[in-house]
Amino acid sequence: MTAPDSPGPEAGPEPAPRSFAVGYNPSGGEIYVYGGASLVVIGCIITAVQGHPAALLLSLVGLGSTFYYRPLMEARRAQLGASMQGLYVERIGVIGWRAIADIDMVETYIRTMRFTKLVVTLSMPLDKAVVQPEIVTPWRRYTSRNWSLKGDRLEIKLDTLRADPEVVLRRVKALQKMAASVQA
Numbered sequence: 001m002t003a004p005d006s007p008g009p010e011a012g013p014e015p016a017p018r019s020f021a022v023g024y025n026p027s028g029g030e031i032y033v034y035g036g037a038s039l040v041v042i043g044c045i046i047t048a049v050q051g052h053p054a055a056l057l058l059s060l061v062g063l064g065s066t067f068y069y070r071p072l073m074e075a076r077r078a079q080l081g082a083s084m085q086g087l088y089v090e091r092i093g094v095i096g097w098r099a100i101a102d103i104d105m106v107e108t109y110i111r112t113m114r115f116t117k118l119v120v121t122l123s124m125p126l127d128k129a130v131v132q133p134e135i136v137t138p139w140r141r142y143t144s145r146n147w148s149l150k151g152d153r154l155e156i157k158l159d160t161l162r163a164d165p166e167v168v169l170r171r172v173k174a175l176q177k178m179a180a181s182v183q184a
Contacts, residue, residue, distance in 0.1 A: 017174035021081030021088065022163040024146070029072020036065030071143050072160070079146045080118070080156055080168065082175045084182070087120065089156060091136050091145055095120070097179040099129030105158070105169045116158040116165040118172070126154070 039062025046055035071077070081088035086096040101123040108115045122129050126149060147156045158165040 017171060017178045019081070019083035019175070020171055021078035022161050022168065023075045023077050023079055024072050024160055025162040026073050026075040028160050029069050032069035033066050033073050036062040036067075036069065038062065040066065067143065069144055071140070071145070075162060079161060080158075082172045084175065084179050086131055086179075087172065087176075089147055089154070091134060091140065092126070092147070092154075093130045093134035094132040095122070095126075095129045095154075096131040097176050098183070099124050099131075100176065101152075103169070103172055103176060105165060106155075107165075114159065118156040118158050118165075118169065120154040120156065122152045122154060125152075 040059045041062075043055045043057070043059030043062060046052055046058070077090065078088065079090045083094075086094040087100065088094050099122055100120055102119075102121040104119045104121075106117045106119050108117075146160060147154060149155075158168055161168070
């Protein structure tokens, strides 16, 4: 996996765009996965020691949380990437550059926490925009994902990834511009 890099303060002109892929920041999902696993253990101990089968419900909630948020711990699996072929989004595949009308970044703040999303506006329906679909295993369909589709807008969370959001935006736009100049 190649993470987007940012030039240092002494960097010269912008280098030629390169393909990249970036995965989750593993520390972002630890609380959900380990917290869920803790609920499983606590529920099982209460059931075994005190004989309350209702405590197994606590274990089921914990198991559900652990299963649902497990992908957040997979730092090596690419969640977002870009190449000359298009924009890669995990569980969707590669979206061709011609199908992308606009790319922007939206920031929201809750107190001191910053949340960023890459907003990709599509010029056609998503199923027609994908040039290389990704095969998704059945069990992964029921786990958390890093994106949501709202009409013709694909919103991809950047704050959960292991890269600087501004660098990701800059690299994606540079590859889109380069792909457009090659196709023209």
